[in-house]
Amino acid sequence: MRLAALAQETRLAVFRLLVQTGPEGLCAGDIQARLKIAPATLSFHLKELSTAGLLKARQQGRFIYYAPDFKAMNALLGYLTENCCDGGECEVECTSSATTTES
Amino acid sequence: MRLAALAQETRLAVFRLLVQTGPEGLCAGDIQARLKIAPATLSFHLKELSTAGLLKARQQGRFIYYAPDFKAMNALLGYLTENCCDGGECEVECTSSATTTES
């Protein structure tokens, strides 16, 4: 379940960081350094997010880069909009331009 | 955390049912009958959703009606769109008209 993958402090933080970073992504070590998470723990969450389809991983040398899968995120938003925002005054709008949201 | 409230099978089912039902809502007993959940369990989840701000409850006689809080749902979608769908090709669109999604 994609929702469940995002519904966890640490994972949401990781995902947000990666969204901010953009499509190039960050390698595990960088994420670790930025968010101060034990390697094993981070690895666990990265797998969780990847399994859910929210992250794409690409190996580069001995680094593994993780980047958000925007398509998946769109699908999730689509699902929520369709199934959980109907019948009502739904008014979601996409700010395609970076809305620089400080942590 | 609102995400966490929705990120649970049973609660998502409850919320979807209520969204389908509309602003009048359903009383606990009806939800219970439809989704076949033990009363104590349902009560627990309803509280969870209410606490998260996703449901509004109104008492009517000895029945308690629960209805989705569409504003809260919009806020959640807004948050996700802002924070988790930036930098990318985000293209969420709201289908304000009922898109009859069968369970």
Added chain:
DNA sequence: AATATATTTCCATTATTTTGGAAATATGAA
């Protein structure tokens, strides 16, 4: 091959969430 670094897997521990029976509370009806 030996060494160094990046990341993951293994695994046990701890923490959190979910579940539902039974008792309690609330409201209404007779």
Added chain:
DNA sequence: TTCATATTTCCAAAATAATGGAAATATATT
């Protein structure tokens, strides 16, 4: 007041998830 129904709270058991140290794996460098 007594009885019936709706819902919740209490509480303990069961299930699931998160954490991180230590060992394993993978890749690169010398």
